[in-house]
Amino acid sequence: METLTLQELAELKGCHRVRIQQLVTEGFYKSVQVKNSRGRLVHAIPLDQLTEEEQQKYYQSKGILNTKIEVQNAEKLELMSTEEREECVFWENVINEWQSFRNKENARNKSEVDELFITKMKLEHPELNISTSILYRKFKALKNGDLEGLIDKRGKAKKGYTKIDEHVWQVFLSFLLDQAKHPLRKCYQYTQLYIQNKAPELYEDIPAYCTFTRHVKSDIPDAILTLGRDGDKAFDDRCAPYIRRTYDNMDSNDYWIGDNHTIDVIVGDGEKTFRLYLTAFMDARSGIMTCIYITDTPSSQASIYSLRRGIKKYGIPKNVYLDNGREFLTFDFGGSGHRKKKKDEDKFTPPPILERLGINMVNALVRNAKAKIIERRFLDFKNSISRLFATYTGGNVVEKPEILKVELKNGNIPEKQAFIKEIEELIEYYLNYEEYNGAVAADKGKRKIDVYQENLHTKTTATEEQLNLMMLRSTRAQKVTRRGVSLKIGGTQLDYFNNELIMQMLNKKVYLRYDPDDLSKVRVYDLDDRFIMEVESDNVAVLEYGASKDEVKLAMAKTRELKKVAKEAIKDSIIANIDRNTALELLLKSAKDNKDSDVSKPNYDLEILNADEKPMLYKVHDVDLDKMNINSIKRQGGDYYA
Missing domain, CATH: 2.30.30.130 (Transposase, Mu, C-terminal)
Known part of the structure; x- marks a missing residue:
């Protein structure tokens, strides 16, 4: 603890020692007893009882730099590395300790004290490069607020750095930041060839390949590399800031997100095996799946069936958020969206189903990787439900279970209709009842279905007849x-x-x-x-x-199939040289034979009757329209003047 004698404090404040004694008596200062240079106990005042200005004045009188003094150019700290900042702090502590050490009352010879302090520091820090000149140089730098003067920069100025001519570097970047994605070594070789031909005076000064790779890692931001080598979409997906959706102020049925999912389970219908597709809509606020329809093939009709089911149970949503698949952007369901072409703008299109229902359609940006938030629910569906079935296939070859072949060979294949019923039950009464894991912290721990009900403030419904009318195809x-x-x-x-x-x-x-x-x-x-x-x-x-x-459709398919089988049967049954003309010739010959052999005579009396039938339509004589008009005017009491 640093202290001042009563005399030192009086000199510092510019008053008499008696005044300081009076202040101690009045309790303004609290004194402590310390030993002086002769070993006697005397009263002293702790330095921390002084004001900041008085403390600063004291340090200046002793030639000690106060560490609390604001350092000039302190903003340079932000440009330093952590290691450099730690070095600054270390030397600041060393300098302050040195100044305290050499300004003690019993220190007579400052040079000897400095040597003793240097010896002490070398013992405590054997790796430290320290000398009297270094101490004074560091002291001067700290006193002047020059933080960089505290850092040992020997060998750092050029460490890991080789200068690349600006023009050479631009040529290299021209090859590097290209969507052809040339390998770095090829970019280096192309740069050498270019400079050799276009600027030979710079060729000899081109640094080694490792210099370029080092500068690529240290000097080119990832965002620039991504945009230059992978393009705009990759930049938007990986680097560009994204809009964080907020759900706190959203109600249930404000937004439904629709999409299709290939179910990773093989099912059968007794004749063949295949995979089914789930067309679903998810409520954005709660995360429940409001619309479920399982089909053999995704289509606009499947989307309509799914939406109709959801509306009947949960009401009509205000908005639907859809991707750009044709099953959603057909002209009579949601409209063309981003698929609309200029040449179709003047063509008549009937109002789509979503418009008749009063639902606003929002389309994701084309090929936008951040748009499909319903994919998370499909992943939950896959992990929680699809994996339960023996014929689970996995989403790709890597996920495909080895036992799948055995299960298929043994016939452990779910029957299509039973499978559909089970899936619908599991989604409706299992997935929708799981714990909410969305963005609203206040709803954590609740069931999704409860979150939906709590935030459903307005439910728009339609009668069966109205729904039938509004959801007709066009x-x-x-x-x-x-x-x-x-x-x-x-x-x-x-x-x-x-x-x-x-x-x-x-x-x-x-x-x-x-x-x-x-x-x-x-x-x-x-x-x-x-x-x-x-x-x-x-x-x-x-x-x-x-x-x-x-x-x-099924009838036409069966008709075509039957026709094909029939054609094959006919082809196998006929003689190639017998055709339609052959039959005609046979009939003509038969007719001739019958004619030639007919020698019979009539054996009845012939009576001819006169036809007195009158035709239903008689011939109508020419009509004088002028005469008819004149007679009509006269019958109505008018006068006719020719």
Whole structure:
């Protein structure tokens, strides 16, 4: 503890020693007893009882630098490494200790004291390079606020550094920051060749290859390398700042995120094995899957079925967040989104289903790696559910279990319909009931389904009839012909016709809305989206087989298959040189033979009757329209003037 005698404090404050004694008596200072140079106990005042200005004045009078004095150019600390900062602190402590050591009262010869202090430091720090001149130089640097003067820079100025000419470096970067992704060594070789041809005077001064690699690692930021060598998308995905979505102020049903997922389980239907697809929508606020539909192939129809299921149970969302797949961006479901082309802007398109439901569609940026947050839920589905089944395939070859072949050989294959039922139950009543692990800290520990219910403040619903009407599929615009209007399903054209439609709308453009599960009728709308009428199908034969879209497709597939088999059977059964002409020749010969052999005579009386039938339509004489108009005017009491 540093102290001042009463006399030293009086000299420092510029007053008499008696005044200091008086201040001690009054309790302004608290004195302590210390031994003086003669070993006697005297009263002294601890230095920390003085003001900062008085302490600074004391240190200056002793020639000691106060470590609390603000150092000039302190901002240079930010440019130093951790090691350099530690070196500054070390030398600051050494200098202060040295000054205290040499300014003690019993120190008579300063030079001897300095030598003793240097010896002491060498014993405590054998690796330290220290001398009297170094101490004075460090002291001067610290006193002047020159922090860099405290750092030993010997060998550091050029350590790991070789100068590369600016023009040479730019040439090297031109080859390096190219999306061809030339290897670094090739960039170096190309640089040598370029300089040799374009600037030969710089060729001899090109440093070694390792110098360039060192500068690439130390001088080129990763963001620049990524943008230059991998392009804009890679930069956006890996380096660009991203927008953090906030969920605290979001309600349930504000946003549903939709996507498709290939289920990593092989199932069967008795004839073949395959994998199914899950079309799902996830509520962004709670993380529950609101819409579930399992299908053989992702399609816009599967998206509609999935959305319809979710709406019936959870209500209509305000927004849906979709990627740019064709199963979502079809013209009559969500619209074209980013797929819309300029040439289609003037073409008529019916209002899509999402618009009729009042749902705003938000599309992810094309090929945006940060957009698919529902993929996390699909990963949960894979790890929690898909792995439970014997025929789990894994998401890739690396994940594929070795036992899969054995399970398939033994026939341990889930049956399709039973599998679908189990998956729907597990998603609805297992995954949706798991603990919430989203971004809102206040909801941690709750079940997802409870988070959904707590944050559902408004639920928009629709009756079954309204939902049926709003979720009908649409066609593009078509002209009403003499055969009415038509749908093309699975390569088959279904016609819809009635007299009223032909009489009122012939050659006018309309579009149709239809239910894929009931193709027996369609609803006809004009291009201003006004309902005209409902028209029944004219394809009785097709509808007798089956009225749904899938059934029509299946029927056509079976018809084509049967036709192929029949053709093969005919080909195997006929003689190649017998054709249609052969049959004709046979019939002609038979007719000739019958003619030649017919020698019979009639054995009845012939009676000819006069036909007195009158035609239904009589010939109408020419009509004098002028005469008819004159008579009409006279009958109504008017006068006619020629």
